[in-house]
Amino acid sequence: MAYEDSNIFAKILRGEIPCDKVYEDEFALAFRDINPQASVHTLVIPKGAYVSFDDFAAKASDAEIGGFSRAVQIVASREGVTDSGYRLIANHGKHSFQEVPHFHVHILGGEPLPGLIARP
Ligand code: AMP
Numbered sequence: 001m002a003y004e005d006s007n008i009f010a011k012i013l014r015g016e017i018p019c020d021k022v023y024e025d026e027f028a029l030a031f032r033d034i035n036p037q038a039s040v041h042t043l044v045i046p047k048g049a050y051v052s053f054d055d056f057a058a059k060a061s062d063a064e065i066g067g068f069s070r071a072v073q074i075v076a077s078r079e080g081v082t083d084s085g086y087r088l089i090a091n092h093g094k095h096s097f098q099e100v101p102h103f104h105v106h107i108l109g110g111e112p113l114p115g116l117i118a119r120p
Contacts (some may be wrong), residue, residue: 001093001101003049009102013047023075027067030075039110040079040086044072050103052092072105081109 004010012019012031019031022042033041046068050056057065076086086109091098097120 028071038108053090056103
């Protein structure tokens with residue numbers, strides 16, 4: 001799947017639409033999910049144009065992958081869930097029901113989380 005820069009997270013990265021920003025650095029931007037599924041639900045996205053984790057892991061540089069991974073850890077810490085625990089989710093493609101085709105990691109926590117997956 002080719003990257004389409006009309007997706008909503010590309011618009012957030014370009015500053016065309018607002019977000020509830022938690023963190024930003026050279027590699028990543030983090031903001032709160034507009035439809036939270038837990039008391040902490042924050043998204044971390046790379047600055048680069050990647051459709052999904054699969055695309056990112058295949059094509060991003062080592063610096064981008066390392067910088068993004070560090071950003072996820074920093075955001076979890078800023079959101080106060082490091083000690084209590086959190087779950088990371090990265091949807092890729094049709095079977096995962098990925099909605100936004102710009103790679104993002106969901107950080108979920110702030111309360112005990114339900115089972116790992118729910119059937120559609
Ligand atoms: P996914 O199904 O993994 O692609 O998740 C996309 C996530 O993006 C969903 O949890 C949405 O609630 C969230 N989302 C969509 N639009 C926005 C937005 N403008 N700001 C913040 N989160 C958004």
